[in-house]
Amino acid sequence: MNSGRLYKLQHFIPWTRKKIYYLIVISAIPTTLYYFFELKWLAIPWVPVALVGTATAFIAGFRNTQTYNRLWEARQIWGAIVNNSRAWGIMVKDMVRDTDATNEKALHQDLIYRHFAWLTALRFQLRESRGWENVKTKSYNREYLRYYTVPEWEADLSDELKEYMDDDERKNILKKKNKAAQILALQSTRLRSLNEQGKINDLNYVEMQALLKELYDQQGKNERIKNFPYPRQFASINVMFVYLLSMVLPLGFLSEFSKIGAGCVWLTIPVSVVVGWVFFTLEQIGESTENPFEGSANDVPITSMSRAIEIDLRDMLGEDNLPEPLVANSNHILM
Template sequence: MNTNSHYKLKHFIPWTRTKIYKMLILSIIPTLLFCFLGWTWLAIPWVPVALLGTATAFISGFKNTQTYNRTWEARQIYGAIINSSRAFGIMVKDFVRTNDKTEESKLHKEIIYRHFAWLTAMRFQLREIKSWENVKTRSYYREYLQYYKVPEWESSISDELKHFLSEKEFNYILSTKNRATQILATQSEHLRKFNEEGLISDYNYVALENQLKDLYDQQGKCERIKNFPYPRQFTSINLYFTNMLCFLLPLGFLGEFSKMVEKFGENIIWLAIPFSVLLGWVFLVLEQIGESTENPFEGNPNDVPITQITRNIEIDLREMIGETDLPPALQPVNNILM
C-alpha cells in the first residue's frame, strides 16, 4: 500500500516507461514510412480509431472497476479479521478462568499465541506466488522491488511460527498443507479440552467456537480472492483491444494531420508521433493499473498491507494479556507499507 498522497512522476514514469517505448516504436515507424517512402495509404480515417477507442475505454473502465473491487473486498476482509481477533482476545481473557492466576495467564498466552500463528500462516499463504500473478513476471514490478521488501519473502514460515507454537504443534503444523486451517482446528481442539475440564463454561465455549467459525469465514474469503484470478477472458480482451488501438492510433493521426498539410506545411505530419505516444500511453497505463490491482495479496506495492495489519493485531492482543515487551509497529519503506 502506498502511503503517500500520490505516486511521484520519478517513480511513475519509470514504472510505465516500457509503454512509452512501445508507443514510440509504433508511431515513429509508420510516420517515417509515410514521409520518406510515400506510403500514404497508411493514413486511415479517424472513425474506426474512435470506435475502437470507445470500446477500449469501456472495457478498460470495466476491468479497473472490477479489480478495484477485488482489492477493496480484500481490505474489508482484513478489517473483519482485525475486529474478530480483538473480540477473540477479550473472550479468551474473560472466559478462560482458573483459581490459579499464574496458570490462567499461561493458558491465555497459549491461546493468543496460537492465534498469532494463524495470522502468520495466513499471510505466508497469501503471499505465495500464483501462475497468473504479475509481481515476479512483469519487468515493471521486478524493477520496483528495489523500493520495498516483502517480509514473507525475506523470512521463512518455520522461523516465525516457532515463536508461537509448542514443539509438538509446530512439527504437526509444518507437516500439513493448509497450515492456517489446521491451526484453527488445533485451537478448537484445545478449547474443547478446556470446556471438558471446566475451565470454560458451555455458553462461553459456544461463543469462542463461533469466533473460530468467523475466522474460518474470513480465511475462506481471502482464499477465494487469492485462488481465483480476475477472469482471463476479460483480461485478454482488454489487452487485445488496447494493443489494437495503440497500433491504429498513429495511422489515424497520420490521416488527420495529412489533411492539414496544405494549411500548415508538411512538418505537421510529425505531430502524429507525440500525440500517438501520449494517447497510447494513457490507454496502456490504464491497462497496467488494472493489472496491478487485480491480485491484492501478491506482494506488489498496491497490495493490502496484511503484514502491517497482522503486526498491529499482535500488538493489541499482547497488550490485552498484559505484555509490555511489544514488537514495533511496521513503518512504510519509501512510502510502501506491506
C-alpha cells in the first residue's frame, strides 16, 4: 500500500515508459507516411475513432471499478480479522481459567501465540504467486520491486513459526497443504481439551468455537479473492480495446490536424501519445489493483496489520518487550 500523498512522478513515468515508447512509434509511422509519401487515405474520419474511444472508456471504467471493489473487499476482510483477533485475545484472557496463576498465563500464551501462527501462515499463503498475477510476470512491475521488498518472499515460514509453536506442532503443520486452516483446527482441538479439563465452561467454549468459525469464514473470503482472478474475458477485452484505440487515434488526428495546415499534422504525434497514455495508464492501474495480495505496491498491507494484531495481543498478555509496528519505507510503501 502506498501511504504517501501521491505517487512520485519519477516512479510513475518509468512504470509506464514502455507504453509511451510504443505510442510514439505507432503515431510517428502513419504521420511520416502521410506527410512524406502523400498517403492521404491514412487519415480517417473522427467518428469511428470516437466510437472506439467511447467503448474503451466504458470498459476501462468498468474494470477499474470492479478491481477497486476487490481491493476494498480485501481490506474489509482484514479489518474484520483485526477486530476478531482482539476479541480472541480478551476471550482467552477472561474465559480460560486455571487455579494456578502460572499455568493460566501459560495457557493464555499458548492460545494467543497459536493465533499469531495462524496469521503468519495465512499471510504467507496469500503472498504465494498465481499464474494470472502480474507483479512478477510484467516487466514494468518487476522493475518497481526495487522500491520495496515483500517480507513473505524474503523469509521462511518454518523460521517464522518457531516463535509461536512448539517443534512438534510446527513440523506437523509444515506438512499440511493449507497450513492456516490446520492451525485453526489445532486451536479447536485445544479448546475441546481445555473444556474437558474444566478450564473453559460450556457456554464460553461455545462462544470461542463460534469465533474460530468467524476466522475460518474470513480466511475463506481471502482465499476466494486470492484464488479467483478478475474474469479473464473482461481483462482481455480491456487490453484489446486500448491497443485498438492507440492504433486508430493517430489516423483520426491526421484528419483533424490536416484541416489546420499541412505542417500541423505533426501535432498528431504528441497528442496521440498523451491521449493514448491516459488509456494505457488506466489499464495498468486496473491491472495493478485486481490482485490485492500478490505482493505489489498497491496490496492490502497484511504484514503490517498482522504485526499490529500481534502488538495488541502481546500487550493483553502483559508482555513488556513488544515488537515495533511496521512503517512505510522511504518510498511510502507499506506491506
